[in-house]
Amino acid sequence: MPLRFENVGIAVRDLDAAIAFFTDLGLTVLGRDTVSGEWAATATGLDGNHAHIAMLQTPDGHGHGRLELFEYVHPDAIETHPTLPNEIGMHRVAFSVDDLDAALEIAAKHGCHPLRGVATYEDVYRLTYVRGPSGIIVMLAEELQKS
Numbered sequence: 001m002p003l004r005f006e007n008v009g010i011a012v013r014d015l016d017a018a019i020a021f022f023t024d025l026g027l028t029v030l031g032r033d034t035v036s037g038e039w040a041a042t043a044t045g046l047d048g049n050h051a052h053i054a055m056l057q058t059p060d061g062h063g064h065g066r067l068e069l070f071e072y073v074h075p076d077a078i079e080t081h082p083t084l085p086n087e088i089g090m091h092r093v094a095f096s097v098d099d100l101d102a103a104l105e106i107a108a109k110h111g112c113h114p115l116r117g118v119a120t121y122e123d124v125y126r127l128t129y130v131r132g133p134s135g136i137i138v139m140l141a142e143e144l145q146k147s
Helices: 015-025 038-044 100-109
Strands: 007-011 028-036 050-057 066-074 093-096 119-121 125-131 137-143
Touching (some): 015 028, 015 050, 015 066, 015 100, 028 066, 100 125
Antiparallel strands (some): 050 066, 119 125
């Protein structure tokens, strides 16, 4: 059976703020919608599911994987503590960037900063984790040996 990666879905507190963060980093919005009704409740297992959603994609269009952001209208979103890198479950979303310093400047404009600092992995990548909107951990990595 063929299997194709479709998307990663992340619930956010403020859809517009999350879209602004990810589009400033370079993703493009493929579309926005509001979902509700019996099909949405059945698919998610949430009675009365009603959410505003946005589908984003990297501008290079590589692969079919996309980032789906959703803001719940009903049921109420449940606030949790932001995850830590070593917690079981959804860990992070990662992006390659051409210029890590420029990406960090963009992230800082959204109040998002590295968890600790910028690291270099075996002279191959400069990378860092930032705490993005709604506490999402976002890895940004710049390839050092560009071809």
